[in-house]
């Protein structure tokens with residue numbers, strides 16, 4: 001079906017145009033500014049940019065309330081600027097995926113305006129109505145505490161409309177064939193303009209049955225096949241990356257048993273257990289989560305992330321696990337959101353501790369899937385908790401020590417740049433870190449490069465190597481007669497550990513460190529003994545003696561005692 005599996009071994013970088021770089025000095029980031037930063041991104045080594053919504057929007061949910069799908073919001077530029085940007089990406093071999101937000105529109109979309117104005121309009125049935133207030137109107141809110149209801153009465157329409165999210169985001173009636181056809185048209189439009197696929201927003205809600213009489217929504221999975229089929233017909237290598245925070249038992253429904261639905265899904269299940277592992281130094285629930293999400297078609301892929309633009313949703317953890325993450329990473333009420341998550345950025349959550357940041361990123365890059373980096377995390381940006389809800393972690397990119405972090409020449413950035421405290425732009429910025437070989441930025445660049453050189457992670461089969469100490473987490477990947485092995489110490493104390501690579505005979509006798517000089521050679525019983533510093537990690541290529549001697553590349557050199565080229 002698909003004619004290029006590029007997404008199996010890439011690194012995705014997610015950003016919103018409005019907060020990245022402002023070229024025209026009006027205080028809002030734009031496509032021209034982003035274009036100027038493409039060489040920075042190319043240098044970082046990312047393979048794909050995921051653009052958050054940039055279409056015309058009143059901007060009440062950071063663009064997730066779209067008023068015109070076939071446009072660029074004037075604040076960010078024009079369609080022409082988008083095409084220039086797409087061309088710049090193409091020249092550098094960077095792919096683009098964009099958000100596809102079709103569960104709902106803005107209430108300012110002309111479809112909704114028509115629908116509410118005129119009962120007989122063809123657009124009326126594009127939305128979900130009820131004459132009376134449905135009995136379950138105060139259930140199923142996605143933003144509890146902020147959103148009061150899922151049905152709101154519209155005076156002009158003389159009826160209630162359904163909205164899974166905020167009341168200014170009326171749900172589209174996705175069962176309507178005209179709506180379905182329009183969704184395909186939107187995909188076709190952007191594909192034609194050079195994107196390689198879509199991060200599909202709120203997928204479980206897009207495919208759920210909707211209506212006043214629906215007590216328990218049912219997912220219509222066939223819809224996913226229709227989306228994919230269309231995309232593949234139009235462009236063989238285009239993909240859909242689904243935002244679907246679902247239970248592992250339904251993963252296969254989303255991927256499709258015949259690999260005919262979503263190409264990728266974010267692994268929310270692993271994400272939450274990863275944060276629990278970081279908080280508790282107990283890797284066992286993470287191992288369980290990895291096993292639970294292991295089944296997937298060979299061509300499918302997980303998107304692996306640490307923090308994204310939303311709150312860190314901990315809803316799938318047990319109460320005790322969730323409390324532990326809250327205690328460690330978001331103890332104040334002000335840091336928590338929607339009764340289920342933490343709204344902070346990664347660096348402040350981890351106390352700005354470089355060792356922990358590296359550990360977290362090393363884990364993200366070595367768990368099964370394709371890593372997704374959030375802009376600013378490569379320089380360990382912080383958050384501004386004085387901003388409401390999720391906005392605290394969406395502040396502009398910090399480029400330099402110039403006013404407003406070099407983000408804009410305007411004195412009034414639409415969103416304030418963090419300028420005070422340890423995460424303020426005078427301390428945390430790209431220019432400064434670029435000059436420092438040991439900076440987080442340069443570390444990220446190195447780890448991204450190495451991640452791409454280890455395709456076993458994206459393509460291979462993983463095995464979790466048993467160790468007695470739950471603070472130590474070891475995984476091995478095997479692919480096409482190659483193996484790699486990763487060791488992580490989740491704890492603040494050092495560890496001395498002994499383990500076997502778990503391969504027959506001599507195959508796992510030598511572990512060649514990919515990031516430093518200390519390689520490991522097993523003893524006669526096949527045991528490796530290594531000392532891990534607090535929060536330490538190792539990336540190894542696995543080889544038996546024969547295997548190493550046969551190879552003429554760096555691994556063989558190491559065995560013959562020559563210096564490993566760094």
Ligand code: NOJ
Pocket residue numbers: 061064101165201202243309310
């Ligand atoms: C999920 C997005 O990630 C979030 O930011 C947004 O508010 C909702 N979907 C609604 O579109």
